[in-house]
Amino acid sequence: MPKDDSTPESSTLKPSPLHPTYSVTNxxxxxxxxxxxxxxxxxxxxxxxxxxxxxxxxxxxxxxxxxxxxxxxxxxxxxxxxxxxxxxxxxxxxxxxxxxxxxxxxxxxxxxxxxxxxxRNKKARAATLETKFCNLTLTACSSVEDYCQRLTELSNQLADVDQPVSESRLVLQLVRGLPEE
Structure with missing residues (x-):
């Protein structure tokens, strides 16, 4: 005998889908x-x-x-x-x-x-970062790579406080911070 689809035994509840957030593990x-x-x-x-x-x-x-x-x-x-x-x-x-x-x-x-x-205090933070950027030299760093990385990091931080550094200024600062020899 075929089952009547309207009986409680045949009605199934659809499980609610899991929210995508629960799938994030790391x-x-x-x-x-x-x-x-x-x-x-x-x-x-x-x-x-x-x-x-x-x-x-x-x-x-x-x-x-x-x-x-x-x-x-x-x-x-x-x-x-x-x-x-x-x-x-x-x-x-x-x-x-x-x-x-x-x-x-x-x-x-x-x-x-x-x-x-x-x-907050973007202006004060910008002034501090600008001083660090202008005063950074190769002699304060462990290598040329470290020097370039630190200049880039300071440039990015300045951009965060609405004081972006142009590429040409970044290159000029890089050269200015090199020792005479």
Whole structure:
């Protein structure tokens, strides 16, 4: 005898699909560690934003308010927020981690705190970086490669505080920092 499709035994509940965020196992393979020197804040933000868009959680870093109901939506939001917050904590240098690590916080609050750390006092930070850039010489470095790398890092950091260094200025500074011999 054929089964009647309307009976409770034959009706099956479709499992809800797993959110893509749960598939991330090692965020460090996708986003480099933000240290403010080798990986600048603007570079880290670009990588992080690509990741949160791809995994459908941009709303946790862009200030979108959390849902207030139904309870299932609130619970999912909190779980995803905790995961994205773990991504941030896993991709910042230890000295930054101690400055942003809090027990009762949200991803957006932590994201905003990082922005403040890197983007406040741009003028003072730019002045300090400019002095380091202008005064760096080959004799202060272990090799020519190290000298070039440090100049590039300072140039990137200056760009982060809205003081980009042109390629020609970078080359001039490179030559100026070489010893006479």
């Amino acid at each position: 965020i460090q393979t996708k986003i480099r560690t933000l240290d403010g020197t080798k990986v600048t804040f603007s570079s880290w933000v670009k990588l992080f934003r690509l990741h949160v868009v791809a995994y459908k959680v941009l709303n946790h870093v862009d200030g979108t308010p959390a849902p207030v109901s139904p309870a299932a939506d609130v619970e999912l939001w909190q779980e995803l927020d905790a995961l994205v917050l773990q991504w941030i904590y896993s991709t910042v240098a230890d000295d930054l981690l101690t400055r942003i690590l809090h027990t009762k916080t949200t991803t957006y609050a932590t994201w905003s705190k990082l922005e403040k750390i890197f983007l």
